[in-house]
Amino acid sequence: MARMGEGDKRWIVEDRPDGTNVHNWHWAETNCLDWSRNFLSNLLCDKTLLSGEGNFYIRTKKLERFEGEAYVNVRKGKIIPGYELNLVLSYVAEAKDSDGSSVILSTEGSVEVPYISDENAGEDPEIKITIKDDGPIGKRLKEAFIAKGKPFVFEKIREYVAAMSEGGPAKEDLEVKKVTPKKPASGAAAAPVSNNAATNSGSSAKENKKKEEKKKEGFKTITMSEKFNCRARDLYEILMDENRWKGFSQSNARISKEVGGEFSIFDGSVTGKNLELQEGKLIVQQWRFGSWPDGIVSTVRLTFDEPESGVTVVKLTHVDVPEEDRYGNATVVENTERGWRDLIFHKIRAVFGFGI
Numbered sequence: 001m002a003r004m005g006e007g008d009k010r011w012i013v014e015d016r017p018d019g020t021n022v023h024n025w026h027w028a029e030t031n032c033l034d035w036s037r038n039f040l041s042n043l044l045c046d047k048t049l050l051s052g053e054g055n056f057y058i059r060t061k062k063l064e065r066f067e068g069e070a071y072v073n074v075r076k077g078k079i080i081p082g083y084e085l086n087l088v089l090s091y092v093a094e095a096k097d098s099d100g101s102s103v104i105l106s107t108e109g110s111v112e113v114p115y116i117s118d119e120n121a122g123e124d125p126e127i128k129i130t131i132k133d134d135g136p137i138g139k140r141l142k143e144a145f146i147a148k149g150k151p152f153v154f155e156k157i158r159e160y161v162a163a164m165s166e167g168g169p170a171k172e173d174l175e176v177k178k179v180t181p182k183k184p185a186s187g188a189a190a191a192p193v194s195n196n197a198a199t200n201s202g203s204s205a206k207e208n209k210k211k212e213e214k215k216k217e218g219f220k221t222i223t224m225s226e227k228f229n230c231r232a233r234d235l236y237e238i239l240m241d242e243n244r245w246k247g248f249s250q251s252n253a254r255i256s257k258e259v260g261g262e263f264s265i266f267d268g269s270v271t272g273k274n275l276e277l278q279e280g281k282l283i284v285q286q287w288r289f290g291s292w293p294d295g296i297v298s299t300v301r302l303t304f305d306e307p308e309s310g311v312t313v314v315k316l317t318h319v320d321v322p323e324e325d326r327y328g329n330a331t332v333v334e335n336t337e338r339g340w341r342d343l344i345f346h347k348i349r350a351v352f353g354f355g356i
Contacts, residue, residue: 028073028074028170029071029072029073029074030071030072030168030169030170031070031071032070032071032072032081032083032164032168032169032170033068033069033070033071035070035168035169036066036070036083036085036160036164036168037063037066039160039163039168040063040066040087040156040157040160041062041063043156043159043160044060044063044089044153044156045060045061045062045063045089046059046060046061046062047059047060047152049091049145049148049149049152050144050148052096052100054144055095055096055097055098055100056093056094056095056096056140056141056144057093057094057095057096058091058092058093058094058141058144058145058148058149059091059092060089060090060091060111060149061089061090061091061092061108062089062090063087063088063089064088064089064090064110065086065087065088066085066086066087066088067085067086067087068083068084068085068086068116069082069083069084069085070082070083070084070085070164070168071083072164072167072168072169072170074167074170075328078328079165079166079167079327079328080327080328081118081164081165081167081168081327082118083116083117083118083164084115084116084117084118085113085115085116085117086112086113086114086115086116087112087113087116088110088111088112088113089110089111089112089113089153090108090109090110090111091108091109091110091111091145091149092106092107092108092109093106093107093108093109093131093141093142093144093145094106094107094141095137095140095141104137105133105135105137105138105141107131107132107133107138107141108131108132109129109130109131109132109141109142109145110129110130111127111128111129111145111149111153112127112128112129112130113125113126113127113128113153113157114126114128116157116160116161118161118164118327121161121165121290121291121326121327122269122289122290122291123266123267123268123269123290124154124157124158124267124268125157127150127153127154129142129145129146129149129150130142131145165326165327218322218323218324219319219320219321219322219323220321220323220333221317221318221319221320221321222316222317222318222321222333222336222337222340223315223316223317223318224315224316224337224340224341224345225313225314225315225316226313226314226316226345227311227312227313228311228312228313228314228348228349228354228355229310229311229354229355230310230312230352230354231280231306231309231310231312232280232281232304232305232306232312233279233280234312234354235304235312235314235348235354236279236280236281236283236304238348238352239283239302240255240257240277240283241255241257242254242255242263245265247351248344248347248348248350248351248352249265249266249343249344249347251265251266251267252264252266252267252268253265253266256273256274257274257277258274258277259274259275259276259277260273260274261273261274262274263285266343268290269289269290269291270287270288270289270290271287271288271290272285272286272287272288272297272300273285273286275299280304281303281304282301282302282303282304283300283301283302284299284300284301284302285299285300286298286299286300287299287300287318289325289332289336291325291326291327291332292322292325292326292332293322293324293325293326294326296320296322297320298318298319298320298321298322299318299319299320300316300317300318301316301317301318301319302314302315302316303315314345316340318336318340321333321336
């Protein structure tokens with residue numbers, strides 16, 4: 001072991017004269033607050049939402065308030081965004097008469113988004129829409145903004161979240177530079193073709209096989225077994241019926257009951273499709289969380305067994321759950337397991353009284 005103050009130089013990250021962070025080995029942080037303000041201003045401000053539809057005219061104005069923090073960290077090429085923002089966007093609204101020649105009402109309103117956070121990157125944030133005139137026409141203008149403006153605001157915030165996940169203003173600086181292969185010196189003889197081509201081909205095949213095997217590294221399987229005081233077909237129906245799902249989860253859901261049909265639960269933070277369905281016996285689905293890296297899907301298998309009348313045992317196997325989300329958080333498996341237990345199985349017991 002090296003004595004104090006005499007560290008082994010092989011393990012020391014020294015400052016380079018050119019200031020280069022070689023391969024982004026240590027943490028590099030970029031403040032993104034000003035960039036975030038400009039980015040969201042360009043997306044949200046001075047945009048026409050309605051231009052005569054129903055004789056309504058609505059246009060966004062400017063960010064009246066923009067507060068919080070936003071930054072991007074990088075470690076060995078891995079981009080880790082962090083942000084907690086709140087903003088207020090103003091808008092103007094007008095209602096004209098039936099022929100559009102004169103203004104009946106001209107008023108203003110605001111859109112408050114109190115919490116945009118990297119913790120909730122896969123979910124749309126809460127939003128509060130107000131209007132100064134609370135008369136009948138003002139209320140109709142507010143409703144028009146909710147119908148047209150709310151989806152617009154959500155869409156632009158998703159664009160911001162996606163941009164931050166890619167590095168925000170530091171995207172180019174945070175990319176790991178690839179080493180360009182050196183070209184042979186001018187006039188140098190080309191390397192002769194090796195007689196070991198077959199051996200090299202075999203080595204390449206082995207490397208490809210290893211790469212295929214390594215694809216599953218970084219994934220886990222969740223298994224769970226729960227008992228309920230109910231019939232198997234009743235529990236199956238609860239999990240496949242969007243209205244009942246909304247009831248126990250207190251969130252929006254859209255669920256197809258057909259094989260190959262798609263579903264969206266927990267306000268769209270989880271999406272997927274049905275792979276195999278046997279009423280009262282089996283549910284096999286493809287699941288994907290919005291916070292997972294692009295292209296990653298998992299498989300959920302739920303089996304229902306009724307060992308005695310009125311008692312159902314449901315067994316869960318959830319495979320290919322990534323250990324990290326797209327932001328580098330290594331709590332995906334833990335959070336997914338807790339979600340199954342606390343947000344699904346225990347909530348079903350609490351709402352429908354299927355205790356054991």
